[in-house]
Amino acid sequence: MGLPVVYAVLGVASVGLALWSKKLRRLPLTEPLVALLLGIALAQAGVLGGSGALGWDEKERDTLLLETSRLLLAASVMAAALRFPTTSLRAVVRPVAWLLVVVMPAAAVVSGALSLTLGLPLALAAVLGACLSPTDPVLASSVVTGDVAQRSLPQRLRTVLTAESGANDGLALPLVAVAVSLALPARDVGHELALLAWEVGGAVVLGAAAGLAVAAGRRAATRHRDLDDGPALVLTLLLAVATLGVARLAETDGVLAVFVAGIAYGARTEASTRSRQDAVDEAINRYAVVPFFALVGAALPWSEWARLGPTVVLVVVGVLLLRRLPVVLASRAPLGMPWRDAAFAGWFGPMGVSAVFYLVHAREQGVHDPRVFAVGMLAVAASTVVHGTTAAPLARLYARRSDG
Template identity: 30%
Template sequence: MHLLLPFAVLLVVAVLISERAHRTVLSTAVLFLLGGFLLGPGVTDVLQIEAGDPIVGGLAELALFSVLFTDGMRVGLADLRAAWRLPGRALALGMPLTLGITALLGHFVVGLPWLESFLLGAVLAPTDPVFAAAIVGRKEVPGRLRHMLNVESGVNDGLALPVVLALLALAGGTEASGWQLAEEIGLGIAVGVVVPYLVLRLERLPAFAAVRAHQPLVAVSIGLLVLGVCEATHANLFLGAFAAGVTVATSGPEFRVEFERFGELVTELLKLAAILVFGALITPEFLFGEIPLVGWIFAVLALVLARPLALLVAFVGARLPVREQLAAMWFGPKGFASVVYGLIVLESGIPAADQLYHLIALVIVLSIIAHSSTDVVLARQFDTDEELQEWGEQEQ
């Protein structure tokens, strides 16, 4: 069966239960993941999808570009200057420590070589609070906590990608030399900065100003132009997307506001379609026949040990209330970036590619289920008094 009909049916169901999902443990992400699993090979065989199919790579690439562009829009330089201490701790200390602890687990629990263990850690280091929407979308959750999770997730996808590419190159997973890889990364960032900057400068000229009705399309057109230029020049399109989002948020913050509703809905649709496809790749044989017990042990420890320990160290001296620390330590859901980075590893052809992909996919599946099912419960634990609602606390 074609992908469109199952996706449309699941989308209608998701929209109809969205109000209830906002108040309960129901989750849109879990709905699409479970839908893909049930419709995929080995269950009902409605969707016949394999990892090497063009739709998998193409949809994942387009969705991640959109996700990174949207993430970059959330973290303009003004936002980082206004409240950088907590996100800075999570990114500068928490993320490398999460990567390192995950690598240790990969080496000592699963038995992976060190290089592959660090590659595994790099792929699983980014977070995505979209899978824990109640935390970042509820007013009863302290503003500084929501801000920290938003900024952290907005930045760490882009920070992890060069590390993933570099480690993959060291493992022999790409034909690009070190200089060529650096050139692709640098060119991607340059395209992501220069193209939006020039377009925004042109838009401010009287002859080119966009009418009010078309202003949401300014950021969308910039994103598409960056995508096209990156494809034409072989620049790294993911870093180009992230840099473009940051540039728009910094140089044209008014367009970020216009883009927010329309652009994020488009990104959400692409992400849900990709999760549906990802769910169809996770067959019963994949989960219970191809992953040994040590793989399950690794996946559980990667969720309940790696990030909590990392942020426990990162928050030393932060004077953050214990309840907020615990929430931040738990809500490090493995997001869509990890799905795509895992597919990049799988398609790289390195000897451990299949084993790494199985471990990555298992962690993501468990993360989506665990975090998307506990966000509302935890959000309700926060008081709604003025002190917890206050935005401008010293530790921002």
């Protein structure tokens, strides 16, 4: 009975979320938050995870989380790349670069330093901080898309948050890889750095080539009337999956390659076509998160949290408040943002799918200390709840302050 119950609960919930999708964006509620709560409920009822009908061991859990998060990230960063015209993205290169080069490493340092209070060794704290450093494109999309965001937030602010969340999921890989190398002394750090150079540089080249090639192919197919309307709408999703697969075969950063492919494709595609494809990508992205966050809810390590004690709650609260907000506020000048914009951008740096991906990736690479995974998953759950419930109210507050 386990699998039919999961299908029924998640299916009915997804239909309800779709039918009230506009109203949902006005409430302190998001699809990931609803799915997370459903996953917790299913697990506690013994239907999903643990000792339930769909119980899994640790290896099965990690495989499920790693591959589903990888696919969801690919779809999310493709949607982020298509959300705004390339001219808008070019206009925010400086603030996005600052967020990637300064704010993201600072977030890793702050998160890692806070986790030292739990007794983690310095190297493991660095791994945890690196995993929590990127801004999640899935949770960020609930902040920058929809009627409330479009009416309340200026396009420049939404563009900055979109471009950052799309780019930093792939660019967090060097931080994670260096931290993992420090945590596993048997590794040759020089060799790891050479691999990282290929993973990042190769991803940029491969992604650009894939995006430009598919854009050229779409124009040729349209000119010869070989491309039907239906396949045209899902072409960018197919591009995302293809780029992800080729990048993994080439041993480059697949998520970064997909984002670059989306940028390159959008630069060579007219606005009307890109807008229709982005709408389809966004819709699929919004409801693909339901099964994923239900899986996350079922995989939450309650017993590990109990062993860590109440200190872990204080650590996660510190991560939410200090990981990003103070650094962004202090960076108003290079970001070119007034206080209000900097406060909004500093608060909305959610941890979600990308953090789960890197936490499981670190385990796959050999970092098996359960405390790293436990603290990271608590931060993801807390971010999903806190950022999900504050997105719409703070966007409306931003609009009221602007009107005033």
